[in-house]
Amino acid sequence: MAAPARPTQPRRSDATRAAILRAARERFAADGYERATIRAIAADARIDPSMVMRYYGSKEGLFAAAAEFDLRLPDLTVVPSERLGETLVRHFLARWEGDETLVALLRAASTNPGAAERMRGIFTDQLASAVATSGTGETVTARRAGLVASQILGLAFTRYIVRLPPMVDVEPEELVSWIGPTLQRYLTGRPGN
Amino acid sequence: MAAPARPTQPRRSDATRAAILRAARERFAADGYERATIRAIAADARIDPSMVMRYYGSKEGLFAAAAEFDLRLPDLTVVPSERLGETLVRHFLARWEGDETLVALLRAASTNPGAAERMRGIFTDQLASAVATSGTGETVTARRAGLVASQILGLAFTRYIVRLPPMVDVEPEELVSWIGPTLQRYLTGRPGN
DNA sequence: GTCTATAATTCGATAGAC
DNA sequence: GTCTATCGAATTATAGAC
Numbered sequence: 001m002a003a004p005a006r007p008t009q010p011r012r013s014d015a016t017r018a019a020i021l022r023a024a025r026e027r028f029a030a031d032g033y034e035r036a037t038i039r040a041i042a043a044d045a046r047i048d049p050s051m052v053m054r055y056y057g058s059k060e061g062l063f064a065a066a067a068e069f070d071l072r073l074p075d076l077t078v079v080p081s082e083r084l085g086e087t088l089v090r091h092f093l094a095r096w097e098g099d100e101t102l103v104a105l106l107r108a109a110s111t112n113p114g115a116a117e118r119m120r121g122i123f124t125d126q127l128a129s130a131v132a133t134s135g136t137g138e139t140v141t142a143r144r145a146g147l148v149a150s151q152i153l154g155l156a157f158t159r160y161i162v163r164l165p166p167m168v169d170v171e172p173e174e175l176v177s178w179i180g181p182t183l184q185r186y187l188t189g190r191p192g193n
Numbered sequence: 194m195a196a197p198a199r200p201t202q203p204r205r206s207d208a209t210r211a212a213i214l215r216a217a218r219e220r221f222a223a224d225g226y227e228r229a230t231i232r233a234i235a236a237d238a239r240i241d242p243s244m245v246m247r248y249y250g251s252k253e254g255l256f257a258a259a260a261e262f263d264l265r266l267p268d269l270t271v272v273p274s275e276r277l278g279e280t281l282v283r284h285f286l287a288r289w290e291g292d293e294t295l296v297a298l299l300r301a302a303s304t305n306p307g308a309a310e311r312m313r314g315i316f317t318d319q320l321a322s323a324v325a326t327s328g329t330g331e332t333v334t335a336r337r338a339g340l341v342a343s344q345i346l347g348l349a350f351t352r353y354i355v356r357l358p359p360m361v362d363v364e365p366e367e368l369v370s371w372i373g374p375t376l377q378r379y380l381t382g383r384p385g386n
Numbered sequence: 387g388t389c390t391a392t393a394a395t396t397c398g399a400t401a402g403a404c
Numbered sequence: 405g406t407c408t409a410t411c412g413a414a415t416t417a418t419a420g421a422c
Binding site: 110149 | 302
Binding site: 037038039049050053058059 | 414415416417418
């Protein structure tokens with residue numbers, strides 16, 4: 001009907017939407033889902049709180065948009081099989097320190113059912129499919145991915161959420177040398193030693 | 194002054210206090226600190242909300258009382274050194290499944306600074322002192338304890354909070370056989386393989 | 387597109403009767 | 405010791421002016 005001639009022209013509101021998402025990620029990461037208020041997010045983004053509602057419908061809708069996340073796992077089939085563990089730890093550390101979205105999701109997942117569901121999706125779909133190796137059953141693959149998730153999320157929880165001093169102070173490469181072999185065993189080893 | 198002759202006589206209010214604490218642990222474990230309301234806790238305990246305030250002063254005070262926790266770590270000096278890992282995993286699993294206080298603390302620690310501080314205290318004081326072995330420096334001991342905490346808390350987070358299916362469905366002894374060796378290496382091994 | 391004003395809840399906390 | 409009543413503050417969400 002009244003479609004504009006240039007559908008790809010950036011709308012003026014895009015900048016506002018982006019500012020809202022950036023502020024939302026910060027607040028959700030710092031305070032969790034319940035304590036992060038739309039008012040505070042709007043104040044950070046220098047806009048009116050009602051704009052948040054207009055653009056994202058509800059607080060849940062805002063969180064869903066702000067917590068969109070891709071682990072960006074590398075193609076593990078081209079990684080030497082004996083270096084899978086250290087590759088994953090290094091990748092996750094970089095991914096975690098460079099994007100606060102994952103911290104926001106982690107904090108919110110503790111109390112918000114929707115965030116927990118999204119967390120399950122990410123670590124079930126993205127991680128499980130990335131570590132799937134031909135020749136092993138689904139149950140075994142899922143279990144290996146679950147164990148990897150437990151150590152990765154435990155690392156993030158102690159380092160970024162609870163901030164246990166020894167886990168905060170340690171150098172990233174030191175973490176790689178300790179946790180890399182753990183993931184390696186979860187991915188390619190057997191239970192027992 | 195007017196001290197009663199039998200100071201050890203149980204007061205009638207003790208039963209009420211205990212009921213409040215039990216309900217509080219359930220709610221904090223299920224909903225986290227912010228979503229658990231004093232009104233809901235009082236309803237579960239079949240008492241008036243104002244009683245909670247009277248007995249515990251504030252919501253923070255109630256949480257502090259409800260989240261009192263002891264890991265009850267066994268004496269690790271009598272455990273054969275090569276079985277430290279599996280012993281710890283088995284102990285933590287039993288401790289976690291048998292007492293929802295730890296789940297309440299874990300959920301609350303994600304968003305409540307006081308709960309996070311308590312979590313740090315538990316895993317710094319109780320765990321670090323339990324794994325302290327003579328002859329190694331403080332920094333190394335603290336790092337080993339931190340790594341153990343990261344895997345234990347990651348196990349709890351994925352199994353009891355996020356409820357990742359492969360971590361929920363797996364048998365406890367299967368977890369012991371996978372995670373036990375991890376803790377063993379964190380406690381007595383070296384970085385690298 | 388942006389903002390003011392406010393509706394409708396809900397919460398923690400307090401005062402005080404019995 | 406227990407309960408009723410309520411305060412004051414904060415929240416999400418909506419209606420509508422400009």
